[in-house]
Amino acid sequence: MADSYNEALSNIRKYATESQEAQGSQMDVDVDVSSIETRLDSTLKELQDRVKQQQTALDKLRAASPGGVPTAPSADPRERLRQLLILKDAYKRLIPSGPLLPSRGSVLPAILATRTVQQTISGTREAIASTQEQLEEKEALLRQEEANSHDASLITASIESRIERLRAQKLAKSQQTTSQAATDMIRAKQKKKQDYDSAMKGLGQAFEAFVDENLAGMLAAEELGGPVVGDMTGIDDGILAAGFSQKGRPKSVKKMVPDSKRQRRIDEIWGDKAADDNGEPLSEMDAAGRELRELIEELFNALVAPGDSGVYVNLERDSAASRFLVRAKVAQFHPKDARKLRLIDFGRELDG
Incomplete structure:
Protein backbone atom coordinates (compact mmCIF):
# COMPACT_ATOMS: atom_id res chain seq x y z
CA MET A 1 0.00 0.00 0.00
CA ALA A 2 2.83 2.36 0.91
CA ASP A 3 4.64 1.56 -2.34
CA SER A 4 1.55 2.45 -4.37
CA TYR A 5 1.18 5.74 -2.50
CA ASN A 6 4.85 6.63 -3.09
CA GLU A 7 4.60 5.77 -6.79
CA ALA A 8 1.49 7.92 -7.24
CA LEU A 9 3.16 10.83 -5.42
CA SER A 10 6.24 10.49 -7.65
CA ASN A 11 4.09 10.59 -10.81
CA ILE A 12 2.29 13.72 -9.60
CA ARG A 13 5.56 15.50 -8.93
CA LYS A 14 6.94 14.49 -12.34
CA TYR A 15 3.83 15.78 -14.09
CA ALA A 16 4.05 19.08 -12.19
CA THR A 17 7.70 19.52 -13.21
CA GLU A 18 6.98 18.82 -16.87
CA SER A 19 4.06 21.26 -16.85
CA GLN A 20 6.23 24.01 -15.41
CA GLU A 21 8.92 23.42 -18.05
CA ALA A 22 6.38 23.47 -20.84
CA GLN A 23 4.85 26.68 -19.53
CA GLY A 24 8.29 28.28 -19.29
CA SER A 25 9.18 27.37 -22.85
CA GLN A 26 5.82 28.73 -24.04
CA MET A 27 6.55 31.99 -22.25
CA ASP A 28 9.93 32.19 -23.98
CA VAL A 29 8.27 31.75 -27.34
CA ASP A 30 5.71 34.43 -26.51
CA VAL A 31 8.49 36.77 -25.48
CA ASP A 32 10.37 36.16 -28.72
CA VAL A 33 7.25 36.70 -30.84
CA SER A 34 6.47 39.89 -28.92
CA SER A 35 10.03 41.11 -29.47
CA ILE A 36 9.82 40.46 -33.22
CA GLU A 37 6.49 42.29 -33.46
CA THR A 38 7.99 45.24 -31.58
CA ARG A 39 10.95 45.39 -33.97
CA LEU A 40 8.64 45.20 -36.97
CA ASP A 41 6.54 48.05 -35.66
CA SER A 42 9.68 50.09 -35.02
CA THR A 43 10.96 49.42 -38.55
CA LEU A 44 7.62 50.34 -40.07
CA LYS A 45 7.52 53.57 -38.11
CA GLU A 46 11.05 54.37 -39.19
CA LEU A 47 10.18 53.86 -42.85
CA GLN A 48 7.08 56.00 -42.51
CA ASP A 49 9.15 58.76 -40.93
CA ARG A 50 11.62 58.66 -43.78
CA VAL A 51 8.82 58.82 -46.31
CA LYS A 52 7.50 61.89 -44.54
CA GLN A 53 10.97 63.44 -44.57
CA GLN A 54 11.36 62.86 -48.28
CA GLN A 55 7.90 64.25 -48.91
CA THR A 56 8.74 67.34 -46.87
CA ALA A 57 11.99 67.82 -48.80
CA LEU A 58 10.15 67.46 -52.08
CA ASP A 59 7.56 70.02 -51.03
CA LYS A 60 10.32 72.45 -50.08
CA LEU A 61 12.02 71.93 -53.43
CA ARG A 62 8.78 72.58 -55.26
CA ALA A 63 8.16 75.71 -53.18
CA ALA A 64 11.69 77.02 -53.81
CA SER A 65 11.24 76.69 -57.58
CA PRO A 66 9.03 79.47 -58.98
CA GLY A 67 7.92 77.38 -61.94
CA GLY A 68 7.80 74.13 -60.02
CA VAL A 69 9.99 71.09 -60.49
CA PRO A 70 10.72 70.66 -64.22
CA THR A 71 9.36 67.46 -65.68
CA ALA A 72 10.45 68.02 -69.29
CA PRO A 73 13.09 70.21 -71.01
CA SER A 74 11.74 73.62 -71.98
CA ALA A 75 11.92 74.91 -75.52
CA ASP A 76 13.08 78.34 -74.27
CA PRO A 77 16.90 78.36 -73.94
CA ARG A 78 16.84 80.58 -70.86
CA GLU A 79 14.19 78.48 -69.14
CA ARG A 80 16.10 75.35 -70.05
CA LEU A 81 19.29 76.80 -68.55
CA ARG A 82 17.41 77.58 -65.35
CA GLN A 83 16.17 73.98 -65.19
CA LEU A 84 19.68 72.65 -65.59
CA LEU A 85 20.95 74.92 -62.79
CA ILE A 86 18.20 73.61 -60.50
CA LEU A 87 19.15 70.02 -61.25
CA LYS A 88 22.84 70.80 -60.74
CA ASP A 89 22.09 72.32 -57.34
CA ALA A 90 20.02 69.27 -56.37
CA TYR A 91 22.81 66.87 -57.32
CA LYS A 92 25.34 68.92 -55.32
CA ARG A 93 23.14 68.62 -52.25
CA LEU A 94 22.72 64.88 -52.68
CA ILE A 95 26.43 64.09 -53.17
CA PRO A 96 27.66 64.86 -49.63
CA SER A 97 24.65 63.26 -47.96
CA GLY A 98 25.09 59.68 -46.88
CA PRO A 99 22.80 56.81 -47.93
CA LEU A 100 19.65 56.26 -45.93
CA LEU A 101 20.37 53.09 -44.01
CA PRO A 102 18.09 51.37 -41.50
CA SER A 103 18.85 51.60 -37.82
CA ARG A 104 20.87 49.02 -35.94
CA GLY A 105 17.88 47.12 -34.54
CA SER A 106 15.78 47.25 -37.72
CA VAL A 107 14.55 44.02 -39.27
CA LEU A 108 14.34 45.61 -42.70
CA PRO A 109 17.59 43.99 -43.96
CA ALA A 110 16.33 40.57 -42.86
CA ILE A 111 12.99 41.18 -44.59
CA LEU A 112 14.68 42.32 -47.80
CA ALA A 113 17.06 39.36 -47.66
CA THR A 114 14.15 36.96 -47.07
CA ARG A 115 12.25 38.41 -50.02
CA THR A 116 15.31 38.10 -52.23
CA VAL A 117 15.86 34.50 -51.13
CA GLN A 118 12.20 33.66 -51.76
CA GLN A 119 12.35 35.22 -55.23
CA THR A 120 15.55 33.31 -55.95
CA ILE A 121 14.02 30.02 -54.76
CA SER A 122 10.87 30.59 -56.80
CA GLY A 123 12.89 31.46 -59.90
CA THR A 124 15.14 28.44 -59.37
CA ARG A 125 12.15 26.11 -59.06
CA GLU A 126 10.63 27.48 -62.26
CA ALA A 127 13.99 27.13 -64.01
CA ILE A 128 14.31 23.52 -62.77
CA ALA A 129 10.81 22.64 -64.03
CA SER A 130 11.47 24.29 -67.38
CA THR A 131 14.86 22.64 -67.70
CA GLN A 132 13.39 19.24 -66.78
CA GLU A 133 10.71 19.60 -69.45
CA GLN A 134 13.27 20.63 -72.04
CA LEU A 135 15.48 17.73 -70.98
CA GLU A 136 12.66 15.22 -71.46
CA GLU A 137 11.90 16.66 -74.90
CA LYS A 138 15.55 16.49 -75.90
CA GLU A 139 15.83 12.92 -74.62
CA ALA A 140 12.78 11.87 -76.64
CA LEU A 141 14.21 13.62 -79.70
CA LEU A 142 17.56 11.93 -79.08
CA ARG A 143 15.92 8.48 -78.89
CA GLN A 144 14.07 9.17 -82.14
CA GLU A 145 17.24 10.33 -83.84
CA GLU A 146 19.10 7.27 -82.56
CA ALA A 147 16.38 5.01 -83.98
CA ASN A 148 16.52 6.87 -87.30
CA SER A 149 20.30 6.59 -87.29
CA HIS A 150 20.07 2.86 -86.60
CA ASP A 151 17.60 2.39 -89.45
CA ALA A 152 19.77 4.46 -91.76
CA SER A 153 22.79 2.36 -90.83
CA LEU A 154 20.89 -0.85 -91.61
CA ILE A 155 19.67 0.55 -94.92
CA THR A 156 23.18 1.74 -95.79
CA ALA A 157 24.66 -1.66 -94.96
CA SER A 158 22.00 -3.41 -97.04
CA ILE A 159 22.56 -1.09 -100.00
CA GLU A 160 26.31 -1.49 -99.78
CA SER A 161 25.93 -5.27 -99.66
CA ARG A 162 23.62 -5.14 -102.65
CA ILE A 163 26.09 -2.97 -104.55
CA GLU A 164 28.90 -5.40 -103.81
CA ARG A 165 26.83 -8.33 -105.05
CA LEU A 166 25.90 -6.47 -108.22
CA ARG A 167 29.54 -5.56 -108.81
CA ALA A 168 30.57 -9.17 -108.30
CA GLN A 169 27.86 -10.35 -110.69
CA LYS A 170 28.83 -7.74 -113.24
CA LEU A 171 32.49 -8.72 -112.96
CA ALA A 172 31.62 -12.40 -113.28
CA LYS A 173 29.43 -11.73 -116.33
CA SER A 174 32.10 -9.57 -117.95
CA GLN A 175 34.52 -12.50 -117.76
CA GLN A 176 32.03 -14.94 -119.29
CA THR A 177 31.54 -15.69 -122.94
CA THR A 178 28.19 -15.27 -124.63
CA SER A 179 27.48 -18.98 -124.53
CA GLN A 180 28.32 -19.20 -120.82
CA ALA A 181 26.07 -16.23 -120.03
CA ALA A 182 23.22 -17.80 -122.00
CA THR A 183 23.74 -21.11 -120.21
CA ASP A 184 23.66 -19.42 -116.79
CA MET A 185 20.51 -17.51 -117.74
CA ILE A 186 18.80 -20.71 -118.85
CA ARG A 187 19.79 -22.44 -115.63
CA ALA A 188 18.48 -19.52 -113.57
CA LYS A 189 15.16 -19.62 -115.44
Whole structure:
Protein backbone atom coordinates (compact mmCIF):
# COMPACT_ATOMS: atom_id res chain seq x y z
CA MET A 1 0.00 0.00 0.00
CA ALA A 2 2.83 2.36 0.91
CA ASP A 3 4.64 1.56 -2.34
CA SER A 4 1.55 2.45 -4.37
CA TYR A 5 1.18 5.74 -2.50
CA ASN A 6 4.85 6.63 -3.09
CA GLU A 7 4.60 5.77 -6.79
CA ALA A 8 1.49 7.92 -7.24
CA LEU A 9 3.16 10.83 -5.42
CA SER A 10 6.24 10.49 -7.65
CA ASN A 11 4.09 10.59 -10.81
CA ILE A 12 2.29 13.72 -9.60
CA ARG A 13 5.56 15.50 -8.93
CA LYS A 14 6.94 14.49 -12.34
CA TYR A 15 3.83 15.78 -14.09
CA ALA A 16 4.05 19.08 -12.19
CA THR A 17 7.70 19.52 -13.21
CA GLU A 18 6.98 18.82 -16.87
CA SER A 19 4.06 21.26 -16.85
CA GLN A 20 6.23 24.01 -15.41
CA GLU A 21 8.92 23.42 -18.05
CA ALA A 22 6.38 23.47 -20.84
CA GLN A 23 4.85 26.68 -19.53
CA GLY A 24 8.29 28.28 -19.29
CA SER A 25 9.18 27.37 -22.85
CA GLN A 26 5.82 28.73 -24.04
CA MET A 27 6.55 31.99 -22.25
CA ASP A 28 9.93 32.19 -23.98
CA VAL A 29 8.27 31.75 -27.34
CA ASP A 30 5.71 34.43 -26.51
CA VAL A 31 8.49 36.77 -25.48
CA ASP A 32 10.37 36.16 -28.72
CA VAL A 33 7.25 36.70 -30.84
CA SER A 34 6.47 39.89 -28.92
CA SER A 35 10.03 41.11 -29.47
CA ILE A 36 9.82 40.46 -33.22
CA GLU A 37 6.49 42.29 -33.46
CA THR A 38 7.99 45.24 -31.58
CA ARG A 39 10.95 45.39 -33.97
CA LEU A 40 8.64 45.20 -36.97
CA ASP A 41 6.54 48.05 -35.66
CA SER A 42 9.68 50.09 -35.02
CA THR A 43 10.96 49.42 -38.55
CA LEU A 44 7.62 50.34 -40.07
CA LYS A 45 7.52 53.57 -38.11
CA GLU A 46 11.05 54.37 -39.19
CA LEU A 47 10.18 53.86 -42.85
CA GLN A 48 7.08 56.00 -42.51
CA ASP A 49 9.15 58.76 -40.93
CA ARG A 50 11.62 58.66 -43.78
CA VAL A 51 8.82 58.82 -46.31
CA LYS A 52 7.50 61.89 -44.54
CA GLN A 53 10.97 63.44 -44.57
CA GLN A 54 11.36 62.86 -48.28
CA GLN A 55 7.90 64.25 -48.91
CA THR A 56 8.74 67.34 -46.87
CA ALA A 57 11.99 67.82 -48.80
CA LEU A 58 10.15 67.46 -52.08
CA ASP A 59 7.56 70.02 -51.03
CA LYS A 60 10.32 72.45 -50.08
CA LEU A 61 12.02 71.93 -53.43
CA ARG A 62 8.78 72.58 -55.26
CA ALA A 63 8.16 75.71 -53.18
CA ALA A 64 11.69 77.02 -53.81
CA SER A 65 11.24 76.69 -57.58
CA PRO A 66 9.03 79.47 -58.98
CA GLY A 67 7.92 77.38 -61.94
CA GLY A 68 7.80 74.13 -60.02
CA VAL A 69 9.99 71.09 -60.49
CA PRO A 70 10.72 70.66 -64.22
CA THR A 71 9.36 67.46 -65.68
CA ALA A 72 10.45 68.02 -69.29
CA PRO A 73 13.09 70.21 -71.01
CA SER A 74 11.74 73.62 -71.98
CA ALA A 75 11.92 74.91 -75.52
CA ASP A 76 13.08 78.34 -74.27
CA PRO A 77 16.90 78.36 -73.94
CA ARG A 78 16.84 80.58 -70.86
CA GLU A 79 14.19 78.48 -69.14
CA ARG A 80 16.10 75.35 -70.05
CA LEU A 81 19.29 76.80 -68.55
CA ARG A 82 17.41 77.58 -65.35
CA GLN A 83 16.17 73.98 -65.19
CA LEU A 84 19.68 72.65 -65.59
CA LEU A 85 20.95 74.92 -62.79
CA ILE A 86 18.20 73.61 -60.50
CA LEU A 87 19.15 70.02 -61.25
CA LYS A 88 22.84 70.80 -60.74
CA ASP A 89 22.09 72.32 -57.34
CA ALA A 90 20.02 69.27 -56.37
CA TYR A 91 22.81 66.87 -57.32
CA LYS A 92 25.34 68.92 -55.32
CA ARG A 93 23.14 68.62 -52.25
CA LEU A 94 22.72 64.88 -52.68
CA ILE A 95 26.43 64.09 -53.17
CA PRO A 96 27.66 64.86 -49.63
CA SER A 97 24.65 63.26 -47.96
CA GLY A 98 25.09 59.68 -46.88
CA PRO A 99 22.80 56.81 -47.93
CA LEU A 100 19.65 56.26 -45.93
CA LEU A 101 20.37 53.09 -44.01
CA PRO A 102 18.09 51.37 -41.50
CA SER A 103 18.85 51.60 -37.82
CA ARG A 104 20.87 49.02 -35.94
CA GLY A 105 17.88 47.12 -34.54
CA SER A 106 15.78 47.25 -37.72
CA VAL A 107 14.55 44.02 -39.27
CA LEU A 108 14.34 45.61 -42.70
CA PRO A 109 17.59 43.99 -43.96
CA ALA A 110 16.33 40.57 -42.86
CA ILE A 111 12.99 41.18 -44.59
CA LEU A 112 14.68 42.32 -47.80
CA ALA A 113 17.06 39.36 -47.66
CA THR A 114 14.15 36.96 -47.07
CA ARG A 115 12.25 38.41 -50.02
CA THR A 116 15.31 38.10 -52.23
CA VAL A 117 15.86 34.50 -51.13
CA GLN A 118 12.20 33.66 -51.76
CA GLN A 119 12.35 35.22 -55.23
CA THR A 120 15.55 33.31 -55.95
CA ILE A 121 14.02 30.02 -54.76
CA SER A 122 10.87 30.59 -56.80
CA GLY A 123 12.89 31.46 -59.90
CA THR A 124 15.14 28.44 -59.37
CA ARG A 125 12.15 26.11 -59.06
CA GLU A 126 10.63 27.48 -62.26
CA ALA A 127 13.99 27.13 -64.01
CA ILE A 128 14.31 23.52 -62.77
CA ALA A 129 10.81 22.64 -64.03
CA SER A 130 11.47 24.29 -67.38
CA THR A 131 14.86 22.64 -67.70
CA GLN A 132 13.39 19.24 -66.78
CA GLU A 133 10.71 19.60 -69.45
CA GLN A 134 13.27 20.63 -72.04
CA LEU A 135 15.48 17.73 -70.98
CA GLU A 136 12.66 15.22 -71.46
CA GLU A 137 11.90 16.66 -74.90
CA LYS A 138 15.55 16.49 -75.90
CA GLU A 139 15.83 12.92 -74.62
CA ALA A 140 12.78 11.87 -76.64
CA LEU A 141 14.21 13.62 -79.70
CA LEU A 142 17.56 11.93 -79.08
CA ARG A 143 15.92 8.48 -78.89
CA GLN A 144 14.07 9.17 -82.14
CA GLU A 145 17.24 10.33 -83.84
CA GLU A 146 19.10 7.27 -82.56
CA ALA A 147 16.38 5.01 -83.98
CA ASN A 148 16.52 6.87 -87.30
CA SER A 149 20.30 6.59 -87.29
CA HIS A 150 20.07 2.86 -86.60
CA ASP A 151 17.60 2.39 -89.45
CA ALA A 152 19.77 4.46 -91.76
CA SER A 153 22.79 2.36 -90.83
CA LEU A 154 20.89 -0.85 -91.61
CA ILE A 155 19.67 0.55 -94.92
CA THR A 156 23.18 1.74 -95.79
CA ALA A 157 24.66 -1.66 -94.96
CA SER A 158 22.00 -3.41 -97.04
CA ILE A 159 22.56 -1.09 -100.00
CA GLU A 160 26.31 -1.49 -99.78
CA SER A 161 25.93 -5.27 -99.66
CA ARG A 162 23.62 -5.14 -102.65
CA ILE A 163 26.09 -2.97 -104.55
CA GLU A 164 28.90 -5.40 -103.81
CA ARG A 165 26.83 -8.33 -105.05
CA LEU A 166 25.90 -6.47 -108.22
CA ARG A 167 29.54 -5.56 -108.81
CA ALA A 168 30.57 -9.17 -108.30
CA GLN A 169 27.86 -10.35 -110.69
CA LYS A 170 28.83 -7.74 -113.24
CA LEU A 171 32.49 -8.72 -112.96
CA ALA A 172 31.62 -12.40 -113.28
CA LYS A 173 29.43 -11.73 -116.33
CA SER A 174 32.10 -9.57 -117.95
CA GLN A 175 34.52 -12.50 -117.76
CA GLN A 176 32.03 -14.94 -119.29
CA THR A 177 31.54 -15.69 -122.94
CA THR A 178 28.19 -15.27 -124.63
CA SER A 179 27.48 -18.98 -124.53
CA GLN A 180 28.32 -19.20 -120.82
CA ALA A 181 26.07 -16.23 -120.03
CA ALA A 182 23.22 -17.80 -122.00
CA THR A 183 23.74 -21.11 -120.21
CA ASP A 184 23.66 -19.42 -116.79
CA MET A 185 20.51 -17.51 -117.74
CA ILE A 186 18.80 -20.71 -118.85
CA ARG A 187 19.79 -22.44 -115.63
CA ALA A 188 18.48 -19.52 -113.57
CA LYS A 189 15.16 -19.62 -115.44
CA GLN A 190 14.89 -23.36 -114.96
CA LYS A 191 15.66 -22.98 -111.27
CA LYS A 192 12.93 -20.37 -110.90
CA LYS A 193 10.50 -22.58 -112.80
CA GLN A 194 11.29 -25.49 -110.50
CA ASP A 195 10.77 -23.29 -107.46
CA TYR A 196 7.45 -22.06 -108.83
CA ASP A 197 6.33 -25.60 -109.66
CA SER A 198 7.26 -26.76 -106.17
CA ALA A 199 5.39 -23.85 -104.62
CA MET A 200 2.36 -24.52 -106.83
CA LYS A 201 2.42 -28.18 -105.84
CA GLY A 202 2.54 -27.28 -102.16
CA LEU A 203 -0.32 -24.81 -102.54
CA GLY A 204 -2.34 -27.38 -104.45
CA GLN A 205 -1.87 -29.97 -101.73
CA ALA A 206 -2.83 -27.45 -99.05
CA PHE A 207 -5.92 -26.51 -101.07
CA GLU A 208 -6.98 -30.14 -101.47
CA ALA A 209 -6.55 -30.75 -97.75
CA PHE A 210 -8.53 -27.61 -96.86
CA VAL A 211 -11.39 -28.61 -99.17
CA ASP A 212 -11.55 -32.18 -97.89
CA GLU A 213 -11.23 -31.34 -94.20
CA ASN A 214 -13.22 -28.12 -93.90
CA LEU A 215 -14.76 -26.52 -96.95
CA ALA A 216 -16.53 -29.47 -98.60
CA GLY A 217 -18.73 -30.15 -95.58
CA MET A 218 -19.79 -26.50 -95.26
CA LEU A 219 -20.57 -26.25 -99.00
CA ALA A 220 -22.67 -29.42 -98.81
CA ALA A 221 -24.54 -28.08 -95.77
CA GLU A 222 -25.40 -24.84 -97.61
CA GLU A 223 -26.60 -26.84 -100.63
CA LEU A 224 -28.87 -28.91 -98.37
CA GLY A 225 -30.50 -25.80 -96.91
CA GLY A 226 -28.19 -25.45 -93.93
CA PRO A 227 -26.16 -22.46 -92.75
CA VAL A 228 -24.01 -20.39 -95.09
CA VAL A 229 -20.38 -21.41 -95.41
CA GLY A 230 -18.50 -20.19 -92.36
CA ASP A 231 -21.49 -19.97 -89.98
CA MET A 232 -21.14 -23.57 -88.80
CA THR A 233 -18.02 -25.72 -88.48
CA GLY A 234 -17.39 -29.36 -87.64
CA ILE A 235 -19.91 -30.71 -90.17
CA ASP A 236 -19.63 -34.46 -90.74
CA ASP A 237 -21.42 -37.09 -92.83
CA GLY A 238 -23.91 -37.81 -90.03
CA ILE A 239 -25.16 -34.21 -89.97
CA LEU A 240 -25.36 -34.11 -93.76
CA ALA A 241 -27.22 -37.42 -93.89
CA ALA A 242 -29.82 -36.20 -91.38
CA GLY A 243 -30.33 -32.95 -93.29
CA PHE A 244 -31.49 -29.56 -92.10
CA SER A 245 -34.78 -27.98 -91.10
CA GLN A 246 -36.52 -25.10 -92.91
CA LYS A 247 -34.77 -22.69 -90.51
CA GLY A 248 -31.36 -24.08 -91.47
CA ARG A 249 -30.77 -26.00 -88.24
CA PRO A 250 -29.42 -29.57 -88.23
CA LYS A 251 -32.04 -32.26 -87.75
CA SER A 252 -31.73 -34.94 -85.13
CA VAL A 253 -29.30 -37.68 -86.05
CA LYS A 254 -31.78 -40.24 -84.70
CA LYS A 255 -34.12 -39.55 -87.63
CA MET A 256 -31.81 -40.70 -90.39
CA VAL A 257 -32.90 -40.32 -94.02
CA PRO A 258 -33.14 -43.62 -95.94
CA ASP A 259 -30.22 -44.28 -98.27
CA SER A 260 -32.46 -44.32 -101.35
CA LYS A 261 -33.93 -40.92 -100.53
CA ARG A 262 -30.51 -39.55 -99.61
CA GLN A 263 -29.01 -40.71 -102.94
CA ARG A 264 -31.95 -39.26 -104.86
CA ARG A 265 -31.41 -35.94 -103.07
CA ILE A 266 -27.71 -35.98 -103.98
CA ASP A 267 -28.51 -36.73 -107.65
CA GLU A 268 -31.05 -33.89 -107.77
CA ILE A 269 -28.56 -31.34 -106.43
CA TRP A 270 -25.25 -32.32 -108.03
CA GLY A 271 -26.39 -34.40 -111.03
CA ASP A 272 -23.43 -35.86 -112.95
CA LYS A 273 -20.99 -34.68 -110.26
CA ALA A 274 -22.61 -37.03 -107.74
CA ALA A 275 -20.48 -39.95 -109.04
CA ASP A 276 -16.75 -40.44 -109.41
CA ASP A 277 -14.86 -41.35 -112.58
CA ASN A 278 -15.68 -45.03 -112.07
CA GLY A 279 -19.42 -44.32 -111.70
CA GLU A 280 -19.46 -44.96 -107.94
CA PRO A 281 -21.90 -42.71 -106.02
CA LEU A 282 -20.42 -39.98 -103.85
CA SER A 283 -21.52 -38.59 -100.54
CA GLU A 284 -22.76 -34.99 -100.12
CA MET A 285 -19.36 -33.86 -98.90
CA ASP A 286 -17.43 -35.52 -101.73
CA ALA A 287 -19.85 -34.20 -104.36
CA ALA A 288 -19.57 -30.63 -103.04
CA GLY A 289 -15.77 -30.85 -102.97
CA ARG A 290 -15.62 -32.23 -106.50
CA GLU A 291 -17.92 -29.48 -107.80
CA LEU A 292 -15.72 -26.78 -106.23
CA ARG A 293 -12.51 -28.24 -107.67
CA GLU A 294 -13.97 -28.53 -111.18
CA LEU A 295 -15.34 -24.98 -111.02
CA ILE A 296 -12.00 -23.53 -109.93
CA GLU A 297 -10.22 -25.48 -112.66
CA GLU A 298 -12.61 -24.14 -115.29
CA LEU A 299 -12.21 -20.59 -114.02
CA PHE A 300 -8.43 -20.84 -114.02
CA ASN A 301 -8.32 -22.29 -117.53
CA ALA A 302 -10.63 -19.54 -118.76
CA LEU A 303 -8.44 -16.87 -117.16
CA VAL A 304 -5.19 -18.06 -118.75
CA ALA A 305 -6.80 -18.81 -122.13
CA PRO A 306 -5.76 -16.50 -124.99
CA GLY A 307 -8.12 -13.62 -125.76
CA ASP A 308 -10.91 -12.13 -123.69
CA SER A 309 -13.84 -14.17 -125.00
CA GLY A 310 -13.21 -17.13 -122.73
CA VAL A 311 -12.67 -15.25 -119.46
CA TYR A 312 -16.15 -16.01 -118.13
CA VAL A 313 -17.46 -19.49 -117.37
CA ASN A 314 -21.11 -20.37 -117.90
CA LEU A 315 -22.68 -21.79 -114.73
CA GLU A 316 -25.11 -24.67 -114.97
CA ARG A 317 -26.83 -23.57 -111.74
CA ASP A 318 -26.54 -21.20 -108.78
CA SER A 319 -24.34 -23.35 -106.55
CA ALA A 320 -22.95 -22.85 -103.07
CA ALA A 321 -19.46 -23.14 -104.55
CA SER A 322 -19.96 -20.15 -106.89
CA ARG A 323 -21.54 -18.04 -104.14
CA PHE A 324 -18.66 -18.85 -101.79
CA LEU A 325 -16.04 -17.79 -104.35
CA VAL A 326 -17.84 -14.48 -104.87
CA ARG A 327 -18.16 -13.83 -101.11
CA ALA A 328 -14.47 -14.66 -100.67
CA LYS A 329 -13.68 -12.08 -103.40
CA VAL A 330 -11.93 -14.74 -105.47
CA ALA A 331 -14.42 -14.56 -108.35
CA GLN A 332 -17.07 -12.18 -109.64
CA PHE A 333 -20.29 -12.48 -111.63
CA HIS A 334 -20.80 -10.85 -114.97
CA PRO A 335 -22.30 -7.39 -114.39
CA LYS A 336 -25.23 -8.19 -116.71
CA ASP A 337 -25.52 -11.96 -116.40
CA ALA A 338 -25.37 -13.77 -113.05
CA ARG A 339 -24.97 -17.12 -114.85
CA LYS A 340 -21.44 -16.18 -115.86
CA LEU A 341 -18.51 -16.21 -113.46
CA ARG A 342 -14.84 -15.30 -113.74
CA LEU A 343 -11.78 -15.24 -111.49
CA ILE A 344 -10.51 -11.87 -110.35
CA ASP A 345 -7.24 -11.18 -112.11
CA PHE A 346 -5.09 -9.98 -109.19
CA GLY A 347 -2.01 -9.63 -111.40
CA ARG A 348 -3.56 -7.34 -114.01
CA GLU A 349 -2.40 -4.12 -112.32
CA LEU A 350 1.12 -5.52 -111.89
CA ASP A 351 1.29 -6.56 -115.53
CA GLY A 352 0.00 -3.17 -116.69
